[in-house]
Amino acid sequence: MLAPIIQGISLGLVLAIMIGPVFFMLLNTSIKKGFKPAAYLAAGVALSDILFICISLYGSSRIEGLNTHDKIIGWAGGILLIIFGLITLLKKGKVATEGLELPDDSKTLLIDTAKGFAMNTLNPFVLIFWLGVTSAMHSGQINEASEKLIFFSAVIVTVLATDLLKAFLASKLKKLLTVKLLTTLNRISGTGLILFGIRLISKM
Numbered sequence: 001m002l003a004p005i006i007q008g009i010s011l012g013l014v015l016a017i018m019i020g021p022v023f024f025m026l027l028n029t030s031i032k033k034g035f036k037p038a039a040y041l042a043a044g045v046a047l048s049d050i051l052f053i054c055i056s057l058y059g060s061s062r063i064e065g066l067n068t069h070d071k072i073i074g075w076a077g078g079i080l081l082i083i084f085g086l087i088t089l090l091k092k093g094k095v096a097t098e099g100l101e102l103p104d105d106s107k108t109l110l111i112d113t114a115k116g117f118a119m120n121t122l123n124p125f126v127l128i129f130w131l132g133v134t135s136a137m138h139s140g141q142i143n144e145a146s147e148k149l150i151f152f153s154a155v156i157v158t159v160l161a162t163d164l165l166k167a168f169l170a171s172k173l174k175k176l177l178t179v180k181l182l183t184t185l186n187r188i189s190g191t192g193l194i195l196f197g198i199r200l201i202s203k204m
Contacts, residue, residue, distance in 0.1 A: 004147045007196075008154025011133070014192035015155070016162035017185045018088060022119055026163060029112065030170035038167035040109040044116025046160045052127050053152050056134040077135025081197030084129060089190025091183075136200035 022045055030038035120126055137148065166173060 001150055004151035005154045008151040009158050011196055012155040012158025014189050015159050018189045019182050019185055026166055027170045027174055030167040035167050037112045039164055040112040041116035042160055042163035044113035045120045046156055048117045048120035049156060052130045056130040077132045078197045078201035080132030082194050085190045085193030088186050091186050
């Protein structure tokens with residue numbers, strides 16, 4: 001059971017350094033409203049990821065009987081992750097200052113949670129990403145239900161923990177944001193996704 005934990009944490013760390021709208025919204029919320037609202041925002045993002053993971057796992061379970069297509073499905077998922085990695089790797093960093101100036105329109109912590117959930121859910125690439133992960137795992141090393149649960153739990157806990165850390169260090173992180181730094185983070189996370197996709201393919 002150690003392998004799913006290690007792989008889950010590894011993927012979680014790769015996702016943690018990816019820069020996107022959620023990252024800037026998290027910093028904005030923490031700087032303007034404090035750590036607690038930002039934590040609820042991060043929780044909303046985590047709930048959205050959990051929803052997509054459940055959808056992806058349910059979808060993959062519908063094709064469990066298609067054993068002759070296991071390799072194809074696994075390869076497709078791995079290749080999809082590699083493509084995501086390449087896109088991230090080649091993406092130039094951009095300091096989205098407008099993302100740090102969002103209006104303070106939320107009045108309750110529940111709304112902050114809903115904002116995090118909605119922003120992540122409305123991003124079509126999130127579902128495609130999780131479909132890629134579950135497809136690659138379909139014929140890979142992690143195929144038992146208990147192992148998948150441990151793997152995805154490790155991913156979500158890692159991402160949530162790092163998001164909370166970002167919220168806690170928001171004011172310091174804002175000062176460090178440069179195009180060069182964001183480009184470097186994109187390259188690191190992109191490389192990580194490519195390696196993760198290759199690893200999943202190699203296990204089939």
